[in-house]
Amino acid sequence: MNAQSGNVLRGRHYRTGGLVEVEMEGGVIRSVRVVPAGLCEENQPWIAPGLVDLQVNGCYGLDMNALPLRPGTVSEMTRALLQDGVTTYCPTIITNSSEGIEQAARAIAEAVRGDSAAEASIAGIHLEGPFLSPEDGPRGAHPLKHIGPPDWDAFRRWQEAAEGLIRIVTVSPEWPGSADFIARCAESGVLVSIGHTSASPEQIREAVAAGAVMSTHLGNGAHLTLPRHPNYIWEQLAADELYGCMIADGFHLPPAVLKVILRMKGKKAILVSDAVSFCGMPAGAYRHHIGGDVVLTPEGKLHLADNSRLLAGSAMPLPKQVAYLANQGLADLGGAWDCASAHPAGLLGLPQTGGLTAGAPADLVLFAWSYDSLTLLQTYKAGVPADLGDQPPARLRRPNGGEPA
Structure with missing residues (x-):
C-alpha cells in the first residue's frame, strides 16, 4: 500500500x-x-483529519491525576495519543485538593513550555471538578471531601499556575452563585460545561443563559433513578446552545441514548474518550489509586472488581468509539469521525x-x-x-x- x-x-x-x-x-x-x-x-x-479529544484523564498506564504529576508524564501521554490518531487533546484534571490541582496544572504548563509536541497537541486543560454535585451518583468517583461550590479566587490561582491553559471547566450549576461564576469564566474565555450535576431544570437554564456551552459526558455522572420529567438530562438535551459530549464505548451509554444525543445535537454532538490510565492496557485485574481493585475485560469494559455492574472509568480509545458508532449504524463513518474531530474543533475554535x-x-x-x-x-x-x-x-x-x- x-x-x-x-x-x-x-x-x-x-x-x-x-x-x-x-x-x-x-x-x-x-x-x-x-x-x-x-x-x-x-x-x-x-x-x-486528526482526532480531537476534550477529556483525557490518562492512557497506557499514564495518569494525569496521580500526584505529583511529572511534566514527563504529560509528554509521554501526548506521544501515546498521537499513535492513537489524537492530534489535539485536553488533559483532564479531576477533583482533588486545592494544592493537588495547582501542582498538576503547573506540571502540564511546564510540559507545554518544554516540549514542542505537547505544545502543539494540547489545546488546553479540562478542569473536571471540584465544583460538582456532592450527591452520590452525580458525583461519580470524585472524592466528596474535596467537592465544593464554585470559587472564583481558587479558580484564578489554578489558572495562574496553569499559565492560562485551563480551557474547559466542568461545573454543577446547583450551587448558589453558579451563574455568576459561569459568566465570569465565559468572559475570560473559559468554556463552561455542565456535568456531574443534580441541578434542577431551572438551574440548568440559568447556567446556559450565563454562558455554559457544553455537557460533560451527558447521561453519565447521574443518579441511577430520575424523575420521568422534568430532569437535568432532558433539559440539557433540549438546550440547543449546549454541545453534548458522549462516551460511546458500548458500556457507558446504550445505543438508543447515543442515537438520541446524535439526533438532538447534530453538529454539536461530540465523542470524548474520558479515558483513564487503563485505556490501551492489556485486559486483567488492576489496582488504582482512585477506584481501588478494578478489572479490565477483553471487550474494553473497566469495572470495579467486586461489582461488574459498576464502571470504573472509560478504557476505550477514541478511534474505537468512532468505529462503535459506525458499526451500530448510529452514524456513517464520516459523521462518526466528525464527532471526534470537526465538532470538538468547532467548539474550541480550531481550524480543523x-x-x-x-x-x-x-x-x-x-x-x-x-x-x-x-x-x-x-x-x-x-x-x-x-x-x-x-x-x-x-x-x-x-x-x-x-x-x-
Missing part, C-alpha cells in the same frame, strides 16, 4: 469514500484534489473544523476500515509523521497509572 509520496498523501476521503490526494506544505494542507476514478487503486487507506480542507493544519490520520473494525496506519502532526512502528514507552510500563492486582 503506497499512500505517501513526498508531501502528498493519497487515500479515500473519510466522508465520501472517494480517492483524494492531500498535499501538505509548511505544516498545513495546501490542497485536496479528487483523483479520477480510473486511477483508483485497490486497498487504499482512508484519510481523515472544516475537516480535510486547504489551509487547515496537516494533522491527519491514515487508517484501514473494513466496516467492522478500524486500524490506524499512520498519524501526521503538522505534516510530520508520528512513528506507529514501535510501541511508545507508555505502553511498556506503568509509571503511575496502576499496577497489576
